[in-house]
Amino acid sequence: MTVPGTGTSTTTRTVTVTGAGTGTGTGTVLVVEDEPSIADVLAIALRYHRFEVMVAGTVREALTLAGRTRPDVALLDIMLPDGDGRALGRELRDRRPELALVFLTARDAPGEIVGALQFGDDYITKPFNIDEVVARITAVLRRTRPADMLPQRPPLRYGDLELDESTYSVHRAGGTVELTPTEYALLRFLVRNGGRIVPKEQLLRHVWQYEHTPPESTVVETYISYLRRKLDALGPPVITTRRGVGYGLA
Known part of the structure; x- marks a missing residue:
């Protein structure tokens, strides 16, 4: 937000x-x-x-x-x-x-x-x-x-992804993934939803706090592409797309 x-x-x-x-x-x-x-x-x-x-x-x-x-x-x-x-x-x-x-x-x-x-x-x-x-x-x-x-909070895990909520760090297959705060918030929301496809509108509400979807907004698509580029460098594609609906994790 x-x-x-x-x-x-x-x-x-x-x-x-x-x-x-x-x-x-x-x-x-x-x-x-x-x-x-x-x-x-x-x-x-x-x-x-x-x-x-x-x-x-x-x-x-x-x-x-x-x-x-x-x-x-x-x-x-x-x-x-x-x-x-x-x-x-x-x-x-x-x-x-x-x-x-x-x-x-x-x-x-x-x-x-x-x-x-x-x-x-x-x-x-x-x-x-x-x-x-x-x-x-x-x-x-x-x-x-x-x-x-410092607080010791259990990490979030999905497949070979691990998110440390105490340090805001992300690891995949033993490698470190450097994310911006917004990228981290987006990935965390996808991880918390497991393998479910999350509608774009829901991502805009929970990650960017938009009450109404801005016309022609491409912010979700942009940040999904950022995440894919960084995560896919350490393993097979992990983010899936359901055209016209939203995004999830493989």
Whole structure:
């Protein structure tokens, strides 16, 4: 799902969302975003991936939440109603040097990115893909937390395919398959559906979050071709096509 950048909202609130399952085994994310629609999408996606999520819309709320709890990573919008997300990040890091910082902003000038990365761990620009945000937060935590604190989730398997949902890595027949976050999300959905043919419309809803199929959309066909090229390099064709219906795994 791609989330557009929006203008600054003056609406602020604090929401705590408890992750599904054990939650704390994955980590706690402090989301600081003053646009409610974006904050909600981030919270839902992170909760789905077993994070505990705290949401704040202002610098003041973020400092209050961070003082009451111990988040593992802060996902910070730079433009906030009552301050600058970078200054907030510096204060949070001063309080807890081990806290990971990921900036999320519409500002994409090289100077902005370099400045934020001088003390932050990653920088994501709007519009963003929600799968990429989750993948980057997971990657940052792998770099900043001890290996024994990372969640151990059983891999998804289908034939000679193996998807590790803890590291977002894919292997086939002993080889590693390098996938983008969207390619990974598409393959994961096909694997979870086993040998069933998944209609194109269902793929658009679950992978790209489209409520209505865009006219003449070829995004599914494009990403299926990407997956085929990468997977077929390690073995026989694994993705099947049912013309006029959808796609599945052989």
